Amino acid sequence: MKTRKLTIPYIIWMLVFTMIPIVMIGITAFTDKSGNFSLANFQSAFHYSGVFTKSLLIALISTAICLVVAYPLAYMMTRMKKSTQNTVIMLIMIPMWMNFLLRIYAWVILLQKNGPIDSALSMLGIHGTYIGNTAAVIAGMVYEYLPFMVLPIYTVMSKIDNGLIEAAQDLGSNNAAVFGKVVFPLSIPGIISGITMVFVPSASTFLVSQYLGGTDDIMIGDVIDKIFWTDQNTGSAISLVMMVFIFIFLVIMNLFGDEEAIA
């Protein structure tokens, strides 16, 4: 009983600030401005299907790049000295202590015309624009969410018992076989967890594309952000569709990993 009482503040918080807003979004999505039932909102939401697809695509690419970068890093980390491991974790964490907007501005400054990258490449005789395109958005997103990929993979990998690796060697595995037959299969829960933690927020992110992207790199998060000022009903409808997609994604992910992996 005592422990249940301790959860009351959380339950109240969830009810007031999460459950009620979700229900309200549900209601708003299915009504028109005068409050009557209507499916018109979903029709107008459909106009944004292009943005929607592009958002999911950008999120998918970002997640894939995060995975490719994070996995070898996490694997190498587990083979470092414990003190070095802690230092590397610190280096990964420190940027996360800074404000989200500041970090995006850092990328704006890096990539802008006559910024450090532009100047450096100009000196080598390479000219071009590095901001205002999809690649810049993806770069910003990868930067933003990389820690969320590294940390779960690292956590799962560092828990792999060294005895299993020795057992694999003992049974005749060379380094490649140890990795392929033991380390990789056992790190899958971390991969699933990392993919979830990167894909879900990056699919619904906003501001990154506004600062780093071009005019047609607008993402669904930005659309929701804009549209809510003028048309709450359509905004709610888009949000609801987004939620359904993310939910489906989570269910699929659940099929691959065990439940613990998805927190």
Add this chain to the structure above:
Amino acid sequence: MEKTAKKTVISLRDIFVRFDGEVILNHINLDIREKEFVTILGPSGCGKTTTLRIIGGFVSPDSGDVIFDGEKINDLPPNKRSVNTVFQKYSLFPHLNVFDNVAFGLKLKKVPKDEIKKKVTKMLATVDLKGYEKRSVQKLSGGQQQRVAIARALVCDPEVILLDEPLGALDLKLRKSMQLELKEIQRQTEKTFIYVTHDQEEALTMSDRVVVMNNGSIEQIGTPEDIYNEPVNAFVADFIGEANILNGIMIDDCRVRILGKELECVDKGFGTNTPVDVVIRPEDIQITSPEDGQLTGVVQSSIFKGVHYEMSVMCGKCEIIVQSTKSAEIGSTVGMRVIPFNIQIMNKLLPIQSNTIETTVTYADESAQYFEFELEGETITVKDKYIPKGKRVRVYLPFDALSITGAGDGDLKDVYIESVVYKGEHNEIILESDSRKWLMLSDTDEQVATYVPLYFDFSKASFEILDSAEEKEG
């Protein structure tokens, strides 16, 4: 006779291993023969697991050679050795089922699929796990996991199987049946088994030969009977089975004095009037009437143990354990007899009369009556005794002037407890500091292979001034 004719599979030659400056294996030599069941026995921290890991290829020795079938394999990685290990924690692959765990090694060897199936099925039958192929290894009991681990190692058909305390995690009953089962598997498969354990009973039950290790060295190698009946020193006698270990003096060949009585024995070659350790197994002592006994004592306690009574008899200040099918009344005086053959004489582990320190006084204060000297980088202060600075001095510390409990960091920090042997009256503890060994007496049981502070009680010490160095110090 047949055993000696067998060829040697593995030879360890002068193996030396050091981790973080600490000597783990101190120049070990060991030959392991074909098809034998060898147990490496010793307390935790004695280096037995390291020895096994050297054979497995997980540790490479700092010096010395590992010879396998006549070939030096020091630098051969574990996956290229014809050796498979059953690990202490089993280390089964949690993402694979029983079949795939056992088939792991065969798949790597690219054995054809149907042959893998045949071999794995046969092996699972051998370890009594028929029909468990599709089970998840995480859902098996400890004993079953153990048998999967054994099957996984055996199925690869290596020349040698290494087992690292594989029964440690099992309960007593299961452990006993697994001991017999393992021995049976070894007999059937005709493989060389090298088994590591700290359980002496396990070692005696299963082995063809036992290797007793302590503190990075091999103390004795022999058949279980040899090790039990003819231990080479007090450590082995104490570690294997129950034993009364007493201080004695070898008066002459076949004559030993213990507890003030002169007894006949069969051992020779210890010289005359040599201090020795004497072992008498509790079951070798016969209770007689006080008049007929070679030794007499008062019965302190008698506990019924099923087959026999275990009695504690006090001979003066010394406790002797006796196992007998007949009990004697508590408080009564009894006599005890031992036939000469059952008195085992051994050299002392550390043959010293007292702990001596030879040193030069580095500081002295006559008015405050104290002096100091250096020992292993520490400054030691001797109170209530004045010896002028620069004098060479020899300090004799009797065994009871040393202790490992007290305030502060001790005179010497971090001294290693090498062995603890109960001598009926006190525990005799051998300690090792950076440069030497010490012997002390203690009434409490201390944990071997741990580090403790060491204190000197100089009020019990005697001092001898050696004047030779006086002038040099000037």
